[in-house]
Amino acid sequence: VMNITYYGHSCFGVEINGKHLLFDPFITPNELAKNIDATTVKADYILISHGHEDHIADAVSIAKRTNALVVCNWEIYVWLKNKGVENIHPMNTGGKKAFDFGSIKCVKAEHSSSMPDGTYGGNPMGFVIESTDKNFYYAGDTALTYDMKLIGNYRKIDFAFLPIGDNFTMGVDNAIICCKDFINCGDVIGMHYDTFGFIKIDQEEAKHKFSTQGKQLTLLQIGETISK
Numbered sequence: 001v002m003n004i005t006y007y008g009h010s011c012f013g014v015e016i017n018g019k020h021l022l023f024d025p026f027i028t029p030n031e032l033a034k035n036i037d038a039t040t041v042k043a044d045y046i047l048i049s050h051g052h053e054d055h056i057a058d059a060v061s062i063a064k065r066t067n068a069l070v071v072c073n074w075e076i077y078v079w080l081k082n083k084g085v086e087n088i089h090p091m092n093t094g095g096k097k098a099f100d101f102g103s104i105k106c107v108k109a110e111h112s113s114s115m116p117d118g119t120y121g122g123n124p125m126g127f128v129i130e131s132t133d134k135n136f137y138y139a140g141d142t143a144l145t146y147d148m149k150l151i152g153n154y155r156k157i158d159f160a161f162l163p164i165g166d167n168f169t170m171g172v173d174n175a176i177i178c179c180k181d182f183i184n185c186g187d188v189i190g191m192h193y194d195t196f197g198f199i200k201i202d203q204e205e206a207k208h209k210f211s212t213q214g215k216q217l218t219l220l221q222i223g224e225t226i227s228k
């Protein structure tokens with residue numbers, strides 16, 4: 001069983017085999033997540049999809065407090081080193097690495113990436129997490145891209161975290177195409193919606209669109225934990 005906790009925007013904690021993975025920590029600047037105390041969020045691993053502020057804002061402070069192993073691309077590795085973060089494992093698109101909870105494979109995300117201070121952030125990524133329990137796909141910020149077909153061919157994806165807010169990433173309609181035609185997954189947890197004006201969605205309409213295609217879209221309350 002995996003326990004999944006939503007911290008708002010694209011930030012999730014996923015507990016796998018007793019280890020806590022934290023994805024794209026963006027908590028303290030997020031008005032919608034003001035009830036989340038970033039100083040108590042657990043992490044053994046912090047995975048960062050790309051360098052944009054809304055994915056990395058709390059990475060340095062949580063990494064230093066928890067001494068979690070940060071997994072990110074080479075450019076973000078260098079940037080975090082310069083901020084005094086010491087426990088970092090650099091990877092890049094296409095690479096896979098086994099850790100004690102399971103493995104991480106870095107996959108393509110069609111987006112951009114720069115650091116909050118404007119320095120170059122390398123290429124954005126998504127992650128395929130494999131474990132003895134389940135496999136899942138965390139897409140990061142991405143457009144619908146035909147490369148997602150490779151993910152569906154590569155592994156059985158039990159569930160997926162997909163951006164659905166449109167404007168900066170794919171929206172609901174393209175996320176449905178991703179599920180149906182590319183990654184062959186019927187169980188989606190939505191992310192990257194409602195945080196800013198640009199990405200406000202109609203949540204009921206989004207869920208309805210998925211259900212009419214035989215797919216399930218779960219939109220978690222911030223602070224909510226579910227098990228899969």
Ligand code: NI
Binds near residue numbers: 052
């Ligand atoms: Ni972004």
Ligand code: MN
Binds near residue numbers: 052055
């Ligand atoms: Mn973003």
